[in-house]
Amino acid sequence: MMRSVELFVGAGGLGIGISKAGFKPVAVMDWDRWACDTLRENKERGLEPVRDWPLHEGDVRQFDFRSIVETVDLVTGGPPCQPFSMGGRHRAFLDSRDMFPQAIRAVRELQPRAFIFENVKGLTRSSFANYLEYIRLQLEHPDVVAKLGEEWLDHLARLEDHHTRGRTQGLRYRVIMRVLNAANYGVPQRRERVFLVGFRSDTQVEWHFPAPTHSRDALLWSQWRDETYWDLHRVAEKHRPDGGAGKARAMGLSQKPEALSWRTVRDAIADLPDPELQPARAHDFHDHRFQPGARSYPGHTGSPLDEPAKTLKAGVHGVPGGENMLRRPDGSIRYFTVRESARLQTFPDNMIFHGSWTETMRQLGNAVPCELGRVVAIGVRDKLLLS
Template sequence: MMRSVELFVGAGGLGIGVSQAGFRPAAVMDWDRWACDTLRENKERCLDPIAHWPIHEGDVRQFDFGTVDGSVDLVTGGPPCQPFSMGGRHRAFLDGRDMFPQAIRAVRELRPRAFIFENVKGLTRSSFANYLEYIRLQLTYPDLVGKRDEEWLAHLARLEDHHTKGTEKRLRYRVVMRVLNSANYGVPQRRERVFLVGFRADTGIEWHFPKPTHSRDALLWSQWRDEVYWDLHRVARKNRPEGGAAKARALKIAERPLDEPWLTVRDAISDLPDPEHAPGTARGFHDHRFQPGARSYAGHTGSPLDEPAKTLKAGVHGVPGGENMLRRTDGSVRYFTIRESARLQTFPDDMVFHGSWTETMRQLGNAVPCQLARIVASGVRDKLSAA
């Protein structure tokens, strides 16, 4: 089995997907106590694949990668995204929370055959264009390190000089980058994230991101043309939404799409009991408890039941109201439970989470959907296996 190292593991979304793709971690690490408690409890409960993870709680800046025995095929991680998040303060390289330097150090010291790093779409903002190129070139030439007291722009210039020389003498990776929408890969959530994937140049591997398998047009067709969606969920015609613009768009689709339909919130949670109106029956499910206080206001109207969820958010000071709410067909709203949020992030149903509702939602809001991680990592594994 191929070996991996996972940085900034958090609640384990990326790590679970990577393990499901066939990698066995030699080390997984995070500094957050609650996230590590979540992983440790699931490890003690022998939840696959976390049961096999060597978990290290602590600051990655203090981790000695020399303690990882043997070769490593893959390094993965989602370096803390707050400097780049659309909801953050956009400080980028001035923000001490930027952990990309540690991701690059891991690649430099472990020399894996490949890496997968994920971050928020905000990293691709035009205001961060130069810093994103800086990250890409550092990952391309990880052993061309910055000098003491060297400004990052000066280091960028040296990297550009080296890159244009075309030399093959240094450790080098071929890096590709793309923004992926999780909904296009069977995740019941519209969650756009940027992925940076690199293969060590001496592997000679050619690779591209996996082709999307699901689409909005296929969902619209299923709802408003052949109406299979409503029949599958046994929704009577009188209880279906009017459709409006979505139905109008569906009528313009010339042929049945070949993709699978986007998955919706209803697809993800319809088999769970209502935690607000039937709390007694909800007790049989881990972390499925009603959280009061949800309210709808301009810009924060919740996720419609019959669409993929909006992007779950972690929040800077607690959970943002609108992004983590369900909006029913009658217009009423409530917060998603932890279990429902885990479903939207495609975590295993038997996984439990540590911390308060707000803390756990932070873990979930920072996570990579396991399903998307598995698909990307499987594509990488297939190429490494064939090399």
């Protein structure tokens, strides 16, 4: 079995995906108490695959990666993304929460055969272009370390010189980057994340990101052409939305798409009772409680039941209502429960989360969907097995 190290694990979305792809973590770490409490409780309950995770709670900046004696095949993680989030303060390299330097240090000290790092799409904003290139070049040449007191732009220039000289000595990685939409890989949520994947140069691996398996057009076809979607969910015609632009697009398709259908909110939660309308039945499901106070306002109108959810958000000050709400076909709204949000992030149904509703939604809103992590990790695993 191949070994991995998972940084900034949070509630475990990417880590669960990595483990399900067949990697055995030799170290899993995060500094957040609530997230670590979530993982500890699920470890104690024997939940696969977190049951055997060697969890380290603390500041990664204080962790000695050379204390890991096993050979590491893969380093993964989502360095805290607040500096780059579209909803954050956009401070990037001036933000002390930027943990990419620690991710790069882990690669330098562990020298894994490959790594997978992810972050929010906001990292690709034009205003961060130079810093993103700085991150990429450091990952390609992790042993070209910044000198004491060296400004990052000076270090970037030195990395550019080193890179263009084309030297083959030293620790080198071949790095590629792409923004992936989780909905295109079977996750019931439109969630875009940027992935940076690298292979150590001596592996001689040729690799590309996995092709999408699901599509919007396939969903629209199933809703408005052959209507199998409504039949599956037993939705009478009078209870269906009018379709609008989606229906018009479906009618313009010349043939049935070969891809699988995007998964919708209804696909994800149809078997769960509505916690507002059926509170007694909802109590049979863990973390499935009605949360009052949802409100709609321009630009934040919730996620329609028959589309993939909008991106779940963590928020800087609590949870922004419109991004974490369900919009029923009749136009009424309510917050997603923790259990529903976990479904939208493809966490295991028997996983429980620690903290208040707001704190738990923060953990979920910061997570990578488990299924998206698994799909990317399987592609990396298959190449490593052949190298």
